[in-house]
Amino acid sequence: MARIPEAELERLKREVSLVRLIQSQGHQLQKRGKDWVMCCVFHDESTPSLSVSDEKNLYHCFGCGAAGSVIDWVMKTQGVSLPHAVQLLRNDAPLENTEKVGVTRSHARHLPSLAASSSASAVSAVEDAALLRSVAEFYHANLKQSPEALAYLVSRGLNHPELVEHFQLGYANKTLTYRLPAGHTLAGRQMRQQLQSLGVLRSTGHEHLNGCLVVPVLGLEDGAQPEQSGRVMQLYGRRMQPNNKIPANQPRHMYLATPLRGVWNEAALRASREVILCESLIDAMTFWCAGFRNVISAYGVNGFLKTIGRP
Numbered sequence: 197m198a199r200i201p202e203a204e205l206e207r208l209k210r211e212v213s214l215v216r217l218i219q220s221q222g223h224q225l226q227k228r229g230k231d232w233v234m235c236c237v238f239h240d241e242s243t244p245s246l247s248v249s250d251e252k253n254l255y256h257c258f259g260c261g262a263a264g265s266v267i268d269w270v271m272k273t274q275g276v277s278l279p280h281a282v283q284l285l286r287n288d289a290p291l292e293n294t295e296k297v298g299v300t301r302s303h304a305r306h307l308p309s310l311a312a313s314s315s316a317s318a319v320s321a322v323e324d325a326a327l328l329r330s331v332a333e334f335y336h337a338n339l340k341q342s343p344e345a346l347a348y349l350v351s352r353g354l355n356h357p358e359l360v361e362h363f364q365l366g367y368a369n370k371t372l373t374y375r376l377p378a379g380h381t382l383a384g385r386q387m388r389q390q391l392q393s394l395g396v397l398r399s400t401g402h403e404h405l406n407g408c409l410v411v412p413v414l415g416l417e418d419g420a421q422p423e424q425s426g427r428v429m430q431l432y433g434r435r436m437q438p439n440n441k442i443p444a445n446q447p448r449h450m451y452l453a454t455p456l457r458g459v460w461n462e463a464a465l466r467a468s469r470e471v472i473l474c475e476s477l478i479d480a481m482t483f484w485c486a487g488f489r490n491v492i493s494a495y496g497v498n499g500f501l502k503t504i505g506r507p
């Protein structure tokens with residue numbers, strides 16, 4: 197994606213009212229002096245310490261130090277990359293508009309963190325992306341605390357700390373649903389529906405990738421396809437079993453039941469003129485650990501589309 201001109205960023209920061217944007221997300225702001233205050237959305241608190249300046253069009257939390265412009269606000273509350281935040285704000289801030297504008301509700305809902313409730317009836321692509329990222333982050337945190345998952349990495353020669361961090365490797369072990377709002381509540385039902393549509397949960401309510409090492413396929417922040425930038429495109433699951441004894445009727449390789457998109461380690465396509473294309477992700481990661489950083493994998497050899505990597 198082309199670099200966003202500085203003038204465009206400055207214009208959005210100036211023209212899109214942060215106060216109106218925050219209000220359009222359903223937050224309550226109270227007037228205090230010439231500024232506004234609210235309970236911070238970036239840390240837990242019961243007395244408001246997040247201050248929003250109408251004059252400067254900036255926010256600052258005295259509790260956790262979160263601070264920034266209208267662009268930072270959209271990136272952090274929606275869990276999107278800079279190009280996406282600009283896109284969202286641009287859609288609601290036409291150049292000709294001389295009036296300060298806010299982002300409409302359809303574009304600015306609460307970040308659907310796993311514990312948060314979402315009252316929206318329609319689910320936007322932005323929310324889907326943020327939720328899938330939350331799931332990947334949850335699995336990643338899980339892996340680092342799970343001796344059995346770490347032992348599996350050792351057994352496959354993949355216990356490379358840099359690999360685990362850089363590619364956000366994760367582990368699905370039936371604990372995701374404990375982190376959701378209760379199933380009998382509206383918020384709980386909506387979030388389960390959303391996770392089902394993303395393929396994370398099955399119609400039975402079970403986690404699709406249960407018992408798997410989870411490898412996210414991530415879109416580059418500055419990738420060839422802007423709509424993929426910084427996103428979790430897919431989750432690959434490799435079933436792990438002690439001694440690799442996987443019952444014959446269970447698949448070893450799994451993906452979410454959504455389109456197979458993206459390429460693992462897309463950065464290699466940018467950095468190298470020659471790449472090693474591996475059929476399996478495990479092989480690709482083995483190469484990576486052995487020092488071959490120009491390695492990619494794209495859903496088997498048939499998954500490598502001609503368009504991948506084209507600017």
Ligand SMILES: [Zn+2]
Nearest residue numbers: 236239257260
């Ligand atoms: Zn805060």
